[in-house]
Amino acid sequence: DQQVKQNSPSLSVQEGRISILNCDYTNSMFDYFLWYKKYPAEGPTFLISISSIKDKNEDGRFTVFLNKSAKHLSLHIVPSQPGDSAVYFCAARDNNDMRFGAGTRLTVKP
Amino acid sequence: ETGVTQSPTHLIKTRGQQVTLRCSSQSGHNTVSWYQQALGQGPQFIFQYYREEENGRGNFPPRFSGLQFPNYSSELNVNALELDDSALYLCASKSHGRQETQYFGPGTRLLVL
Numbered sequence: 001d002q003q004v005k006q007n008s009p010s011l012s013v014q015e016g017r018i019s020i021l022n023c024d025y026t027n028s029m030f031d032y033f034l035w036y037k038k039y040p041a042e043g044p045t046f047l048i049s050i051s052s053i054k055d056k057n058e059d060g061r062f063t064v065f066l067n068k069s070a071k072h073l074s075l076h077i078v079p080s081q082p083g084d085s086a087v088y089f090c091a092a093r094d095n096n097d098m099r100f101g102a103g104t105r106l107t108v109k110p
Numbered sequence: 111e112t113g114v115t116q117s118p119t120h121l122i123k124t125r126g127q128q129v130t131l132r133c134s135s136q137s138g139h140n141t142v143s144w145y146q147q148a149l150g151q152g153p154q155f156i157f158q159y160y161r162e163e164e165n166g167r168g169n170f171p172p173r174f175s176g177l178q179f180p181n182y183s184s185e186l187n188v189n190a191l192e193l194d195d196s197a198l199y200l201c202a203s204k205s206h207g208r209q210e211t212q213y214f215g216p217g218t219r220l221l222v223l
Contacts (some may be wrong), residue, residue, distance in 0.1 A: 001207055004152070021192025036214075037185050043114070043214030044153070098143070098212070100152030 004026045004092050006101035014109055019077040022091035030046045030092035030099075035064060035075045038087045038103070044090050047088075048075070060108060114203050114215035122221045128189045133201030133220045135182040142184040143175060144214065145200040154199055159184060160206055196222045 005024045013019045021035075031052040036044035050057040050064045050073075057064050063076045073090055087103045115134045123129050135142050141160045145153035155168035159178035173189040180201070188195055198219050202212040 006152075034211075041216065043202075046211045046213065049211070091152075096143075096158045097168060098155055100145075100154070102150065102152045105146045 002102075003030075004005075004090060004099045004101045006088075006090060006104050008104050009102070010105045010107070012109060013080050015082055016079045019075075019080045019084065019106055019108065021075040021077075021088050021090070023073040023075075023101050025073065025091070025092050025099075026033065027094060027099075029070070029094045032093040033064070033066060033073050034091045034093070034098075035062075036089045036091060036100075037090060040064045044089055050060060077106075080106075082108050082110050084108050114201060114213050116199075116215040116218050118218060119216070120221075122223065123191050124223050125191055125193060127191050127222075128187065129191060129220060131186040131188075131199050131201075131220070133186070133203075133215055135184065135201075135203035136213050139203035139205055140182055141206050141210075141212070142178055142182065142205050143202045143204075144184070144186045145202065146170075147198040147200060147217070148194075149197070150161045156186070159171050160165075191222045192223050194222060198212045 034049040035047040038044045048062045065074045085108050087105050089103045090101045117132045124221045144156040147153045149208040156170050158166040162178045175187045177185045200216045202214045203210045204210040
């Protein structure tokens with residue numbers, strides 16, 4: 001059962017524009033959400049997180065939005081840079097169980 | 111500060127064999143989790159260890175087992191390997207606490223023939 005879904009396998013944006021990556025979940029018990037970035041031949045790297053008691057968290061160019069009623073999570077990157085090109089995973093935590101989406105490959109073109 | 115390391119980086123086994131993968135946690139981290147990432151999918155949670163005991167498990171059969179040692183290093187053992195066990199195995203460590211951030215190692219790529 002896929003409790004965390006990233007429906008867009010890939011996204012391409014121009015350098016300097018906004019990148020918006022989306023994630024949907026089904027389990028209402030999830031209370032903590034995270035985004036990870038993964039480069040080839042490396043493990044996922046933590047990017048940003050948000051607790052279920054908040055609806056927005058910002059860290060520099062990265063902002064995560066949480067819409068609990070819609071069970072929807074999004075990551076905004078602005079402005080996008082070529083170095084942001086990677087696979088992005090959203091993850092959701094329920095106790096010690098963390099569920100990941102399948103990932104979205106972001107390509108930022110110069 | 112040393113990050114999470116895993117060994118070996120690559121491994122080839124045949125069906126029915128057993129394999130042991132190793133992980134060294136980041137300094138100061140006492141909780142370790144293992145994940146399986148099949149091609150084109152996100153990491154799937156296998157289990158988590160804290161203070162040398164398993165304290166969370168995903169939907170994986172008992173032939174997937176683990177150990178955590180007093181120095182917080184960890185092993186993942188898989189018995190009776192199946193072709194579908196071919197995947198990238200990721201280890202992640204963190205400090206104890208629900209909202210502590212996990213830090214991942216680079217993974218071990220296992221191929222079962």
